[in-house]
Amino acid sequence: MDPPCSWMVSLLKTDSKELGQAVASPHPACGHPLPRGRGAGGEGKDWRPRIVAFFCTWCTYTAADLAGMSRMTYAPNARIVRFMCSGRVDPQFVLAAFTQGADGVLIGGCHPGDCHYQSGNHKALRRFALLQRVLQGLGIEPERLRLEWISASEGDRVQRVMDDMADKIQELGPLCLERPPHPKQDRDLKGAVLKGVAP
Amino acid sequence: MSKPKVGFYWCASCGGCEEAVVDLAEDILKVVEAVDIVFWPVALDFKRADVEAMKDGELAVCFVNGAIRTSEQEEMANLLRRKSQLLVAFGSCSHLGGIPGLANLFDREAIFDRVYRTAPSVDNPAGTLPQESVAVNGSRLTLPAFRDTVRTLDQTVEVDYYLPGCPPPVPLIAGAVTAILEGKLPAKGTVLAPDRALCHECPRQASKPDKLLIKDLKRPHQVLIDPEKCLLAQGLLCLGPATRGGCGAACIGGNMPCTGCMGPTSHVKDYGAKALSLIASILDADEEGEIEAHLDALVDPVGTFYRYSLPASLLHRRVRTGASAEGGANHGSHDHD
């Protein structure tokens, strides 16, 4: 069997009930079947994007809390991961999110000048800019990685950005990344003394 | 007691790793007193059939260099894995994909098209392409399949140890071979090289400022390069801070920046991501417009940050749209390219 693409890997990690669902049209990039009902779309609906959001605790995460407490509804596609600072977002996290099934990644931090740690968000901005160029070189559409400055009081902004991003990624379709095979690495060497070689 | 048997093999390789072993010169004499090299196509006349005739595990250790690009290389990797107690990925290509890994920015069709059809010196009106199987004068000739995607050795078979570098520095090779013969190997999966960034051993370390900030990124041909000063401090893209040491800073010795051939330290999974993070951290720009202007000097981010490590990276290759729909010549059925 082919090693599964990133899209299917993420599927296999989710609710196994969904695997039994009827198959819709194949994914245009990888040709793998798109089952119905996966993701937040609900029964009978087609694919919905999965977004990972890295939010800084001081500003954006607080804003998301505020949105929640104010009963603002917005697209439920994002899984939020809380960071101390947007400057802590290692580009490897973004790439790992994509390879583990995210169709989009959102980074949220404080407005320039407001960073709790002075300049963490400036680093985030530079990393983001460079990472965008790298992703484009690797064929990933720029809309899939997004950086937003959202302050603690801007719950409505969280709502707008989440909705907007979900729409944009829905249009783009799922991100299908080929996964290399990983042979089992479980041979026990125990000090690796070779037969016939005196230690 | 008979001597342990050792093999060397090359996949999608340039042969530089073979030369590196030869460069052990006198240093390897102790080793070759202790082992029997029974397979090394560059130097010895033993054939594939000789390896196939061996018992499983008959080879004490096999060093395999080169990336995995064709079906023949996949077969040989699997064959040598079966016949070897220890399999060592030797050099950047088998470790991370190496420079041939840059082909993961393209696919077989694009490569074949350029090489066999559109290159300006090619005279091929019929558009002939190499075939996996073709009848010529009544005889059948075969070629290995050329995959769409370059892979590392450990994406193909189980690998026990890694010797990084393009090529691995001679002292590291000597150290690794000694460790193997003395049975003093670290945990399986270890990269047999120091686990610190290159800056620690760089002769120009003293001139690297504590707060390193680059105002203007320079390309090496645009400036005269001071042979004493830290290259990053001169505005050149030296990837030393993101790269594993152990090479004696040879390229810096040649007055050119490090390009990252030793790969990352053990703390990093995706080398390119860390390299780009390094540059982002030291860029002296805060406004979005300023940042973009500075980054324009970086004309090839993917090729610069992933020069040796694209196949091993998290994204592994450039995303292809409509890949299966295209098909293309030589496409085996679901050989998973």
Next chain:
Amino acid sequence: MGRTITIDPITRLEGHGKIDVFLNDQGNVDHAYFQVPELRGFEKFVEGRPAEDMPQITSRICGVCPTAHHMAATKALDDLYKVEPPEAAKKIREMIYSAFMVEDHALHFYFLGGPDFVVGPTAEKAKRNILGVLGVVGAEIGLKVIGLRKQLRDLISLAGGKVIHPVFGLPGGISKALSKEDQAKFVAGANAAVEFGQFSLELFDKVVLKNPKYVEWIISPAYTHQTYYMGLVDAQNKVNFYDGSLRVVDPAGKEFSKFKAQDYLQHVAEHVEPWSYVKFCFLKSVGWKGFAEGADSGIYAVAPLARLNASQGMATPKAQGAYEQFFKTLGGKPVHHTLANHWARLIELLYAAERMQELASDPQIIDPNVRMLPTATPKEGIGVVEAPRGTLFHHYETDERGVVTRANLIVATQNNAARIAMSVDKAAKGVIHNGHVDDGILNMVEMAFRAYDPCHGCASHALPGQMPLIVRVYDQHHEMVKEIRRN
């Protein structure tokens, strides 16, 4: 349909290859095919790379002759930016290049081609390698070869950063200048190289030319083809590895064409076959007439024999003497015997050593000015050198930022690919009869390609005999950790 014999892999060369020999019912050879089963796609994946990275990227085409690609790429960059390097830079480049030619040619003769003549082509498989060679010529000579190569390779590292995949090439110059101490080392290395070159030719004479059986093989029709020959020559039509014009002579030895690298597309073309990943070069004006020799076929050869044929002499005195001796012995120019490549290679080795001597003692070598910064907007650049295995073309097109948009590479062995295929076929037909095949006979088929392809070597087998040995093992800090003495 008779049986098929496959030699897989071919050995004692750089790279992968297999030979399929198809026998008819009588057990004689119908056809033999020399197939190259590998491709990496450099011509495509360098698209998008900064041009100034090309010397280091393309050197990974071959780790045995990385300096050749590095140099061809660097010269292509000079052309790309229309920038002329300072004299010191050009001389240092050629000096490094000369050192490289000596050590690479030495490697091939002693470790790759050597075993076939020194040990004997049909000797036992396990002896047809450097071990067997040293068993015949002695361990002292072995140490000499290893030592000389190490000395020259250390010089390349000194000037170029690394010897395997050097870093020094830039458009308009080189990355660092040389000191007086560096120069002294180069002078010493060059002197050792010249002595070594003379010694090697004497050895060849003793071991090969004085052996009538070997001479018979060299001049036998099974290893002979009459083709065109191409090589780089200076203004006096003498062999030059670093720069000059391409000169082509026809099978009768007459000058057929002479052109600058920039015009290569008008003269050289590549043919594709479905049974090999390598492309086959031919002369455009003559045309591709299939795998045939003669003046009507566009097939040509490069590398040592071809370079001697295509030139009118060697630019240094000792090598010139050897050149004259070569043609006198083999009956005049041009020489069509493929195995004569081994002899021609040693003549080139001597020339490279003498050239290194000339350049190393030039006072300009220590001039600190080794860079001319480019100012022109890049567009297109073509560079050519003579690699050990033949003429090497690098051709880049870039955008105005100097990022490669298209690249074309004609890599040494490709120029020979058609003739190699013919040689293997002819050799197989010459040595395999009535179905009689053994390991030694198959090796004689392999000898047909080996003469063209100097590559890797091996210095990694035990030295035989009672040679006194001191072995020192160093750790990565270059501290000696162990010293072992024998005898």
